[in-house]
Amino acid sequence: MKIPDILIQKATETEEILKNKVPELAPFFKRCFLNTIETTVTQLDDGSYFVITGDIPAMWLRDSAAQLKPYIRYANEDEALREILRSVIEKHAFYVCLDPYANAFNSKPNKDSHNDETSFYHELIWERKYEVDSLCAPLYLAYEYYQTTFDTSIFTEKFQEMLWKILETFKKEQNHTVNSTYFFNRKDCPALDTLPNEGKGEEVAYTGMTWSGFRPSDDRCKRGYLIPSNMMAVCALKKAAELANIGYEDTKLESECRSLAFDIDEGIKDYGVIENDKFGKMFAYETDGKGNYVLMDDANSPSLLSAPYLGYVKPANEIYQNTRRFILSGSNPWYFEGSAAKGVGSPHTGYDKIWHISLSMQALTSTNPDEIKECIKLLTTTDNGTGLMHESFHKNDPSDFTRPWFAWSNSLFAELMIRIANGTINID
Numbered sequence: 533m534k535i536p537d538i539l540i541q542k543a544t545e546t547e548e549i550l551k552n553k554v555p556e557l558a559p560f561f562k563r564c565f566l567n568t569i570e571t572t573v574t575q576l577d578d579g580s581y582f583v584i585t586g587d588i589p590a591m592w593l594r595d596s597a598a599q600l601k602p603y604i605r606y607a608n609e610d611e612a613l614r615e616i617l618r619s620v621i622e623k624h625a626f627y628v629c630l631d632p633y634a635n636a637f638n639s640k641p642n643k644d645s646h647n648d649e650t651s652f653y654h655e656l657i658w659e660r661k662y663e664v665d666s667l668c669a670p671l672y673l674a675y676e677y678y679q680t681t682f683d684t685s686i687f688t689e690k691f692q693e694m695l696w697k698i699l700e701t702f703k704k705e706q707n708h709t710v711n712s713t714y715f716f717n718r719k720d721c722p723a724l725d726t727l728p729n730e731g732k733g734e735e736v737a738y739t740g741m742t743w744s745g746f747r748p749s750d751d752r753c754k755r756g757y758l759i760p761s762n763m764m765a766v767c768a769l770k771k772a773a774e775l776a777n778i779g780y781e782d783t784k785l786e787s788e789c790r791s792l793a794f795d796i797d798e799g800i801k802d803y804g805v806i807e808n809d810k811f812g813k814m815f816a817y818e819t820d821g822k823g824n825y826v827l828m829d830d831a832n833s834p835s836l837l838s839a840p841y842l843g844y845v846k847p848a849n850e851i852y853q854n855t856r857r858f859i860l861s862g863s864n865p866w867y868f869e870g871s872a873a874k875g876v877g878s879p880h881t882g883y884d885k886i887w888h889i890s891l892s893m894q895a896l897t898s899t900n901p902d903e904i905k906e907c908i909k910l911l912t913t914t915d916n917g918t919g920l921m922h923e924s925f926h927k928n929d930p931s932d933f934t935r936p937w938f939a940w941s942n943s944l945f946a947e948l949m950i951r952i953a954n955g956t957i958n959i960d
Contacts, residue, residue: 533575538610539566539603549953556912561949563919564942568599572939573616574639581619582639586937590636590645590658593624594748597669598833599943602950604676617677621686624670625694630654632701633662633714635750649717649731662714662745664705664761665834667698668768675771678778687779695772695782699789702765706795708736708743708756716745724751724879737821740799748832749880755818755826759804760834762796763844769793805851810863814855815839828866829859831878831887831924833944840897847899860894870927873910877924881934885924888914892921892944896951901959904952908959911945921945 543562550558572584583596600620607614627637634657638645641655650660674686704711715731727733727745736743736756742765744758773789776782806816806825815836818826829836837859840847847853858864859876866877868884876890877883888911895907914930915921921942923935935941951957 533573534612535566535569536610536613536616538606538613539569542606546950546953550949554908554952554959557908557949557952560912560915560919561946564921564949565602565946567920567942567946568939569603571937572599576639579619580623581616582623583620584939585636586939587935588636590638591623591627592636593627593666594635594663594669595940596620597624597673599939600673601676602943602946604673604680605950607677607681614681614683617673618683618686621670621674621677622688622690624673625688625690627656628667628670628694629690629697631657631660632667632697634658634660635663635666635746636661646718648726649715649719651713651715659750661716661750662705663748663750664702664742664744664758665748665764667701668761668764668834670694671698671768671771671775672764675775678775684779687775692776692780692782692785695776695785695789698772699769699785699792702742702769702792702796705743706740707738708733712743714745727752734820735822739803739819739821740795741803741821742796747830748834749830749878751830751878751880753818755820755824757799757803757819757821759800759815759817759819760829760836760838760842762800762804763839764834764842766793766797766800767843769796808854808858811854811858813851814858815851827858827863829855829864829876830866830880831876831890831893832880833889833893835876835890835893837876837890837897838893841893847897856897868927872926872928872930873914874927875910881924884927885934886914886927887924888921888941889923889944892941892948895948896944896957904957904959 543565547558547561574582583591585592585595636658638656638658645658716727717731718726741757741762743756744761769789770793773786776785803819808814816825817828836855839845845852873886875886877885891907891911895904898904914925916930922933923938926932
């Protein structure tokens with residue numbers, strides 16, 4: 533597949549800026565920026581485009597949107613790039629309408645996908661772990677694409693159907709116990725890979741928030757209401773409302789999206805904020821609405837750390853800052869400090885493994901130049917000489933790492949480098 537000319541041009545231009553501005557970043561930029569387009573985007577026989585996550589041959593809704601994000605800003609300058617982005621937006625709509633509960637899909641029917649016990653099966657589904665952020669990601673991608681290009685061709689009948697499908701699914705999962713038919717059972721696997729209670733998950737009470745079976749890491753939620761994903765849902769529904777108005781003048785859809793965003797946001801305020809003796813008012817990671825909480829943060833985005841990046845709060849927000857101090861401390865059970873680095877990891881990869889995604893996100897959400905420079909140092913010294921980002925690495929030994937081909941991590945680092953190069957992020 534031919535790489536759009538604008539991406540080659542911008543890779544070279546940005547690399548030159550970084551050579552003068554932050555020399556240690558320059559050797560990483562082209563490799564990380566072009567990794568998605570060079571290694572994960574393919575054109576299928578029908579002319580459409582498909583984006584794998586890297587070393588797994590499936591397309592995650594969340595990952596593919598995040599992988600393409602650094603390219604959207606250049607879409608006005610290249611029709612070939614617009615064609616790819618339009619095609620992925622169209623494919624997202626098709627997949628969501630096929631099954632809003634699936635998180636990852638195949639490019640063609642495949643009998644070798646995960647064969648789990650669940651309420652729906654289709655050979656185009658790679659995995660059917662229901663994750664709220666999987667339905668948010670296509671809205672973020674489409675909204676940013678439209679805001680950049682004003683290309684109304686994305687407003688197809690299927691895209692409108694997707695908007696309704698997302699709204700209806702989020703509303704249904706506000707009362708998961710009563711309304712939902714979704715369940716997920718996987719046999720002979722770690723506990724984090726399946727849902728308890730006959731696949732329905734732990735019991736939850738109504739909060740106004742929307743229920744999620746799994747986290748962005750694809751690990752199961754413990755308490756059902758995942759606060760970072762609900763933050764993303766609030767923002768995504770507001771984007772959906774705008775798209776419904778612009779693309780279809782669908783006032784009913786617009787109104788219902790805004791109403792649901794309000795309800796979820798009120799749920800976060802009422803049930804997702806706790807008073808901590810050490811940090812003050814802060815966001816919990818998960819709750820069941822019955823007084824039980826999970827206090828932690830996970831490296832994957834959406835995370836509590838990523839709340840400003842998602843657009844949910846300003847970086848200076850007091851509750852966010854209290855939460856941030858918790859996340860980047862030993863009080864967070866998934867924060868690790870070692871001889872090679874310090875940062876946030878994930879239950880997905882176990883203890884003492886720090887994620888490059890979390891280091892990039894820490895820098896993207898920081899307003900402290902010294903903290904950002906420290907993150908840059910950690911990112912550029914823990915690649916094990918590959919020039920690329922990984923999933924996780926051991927806090928004492930960067931040569932002990934997982935997933936050498938993980939495009940989402942490269943794209944997020946590229947996004948950080950672009951913002952530093954164009955002055956959006958200040959490190960002086």
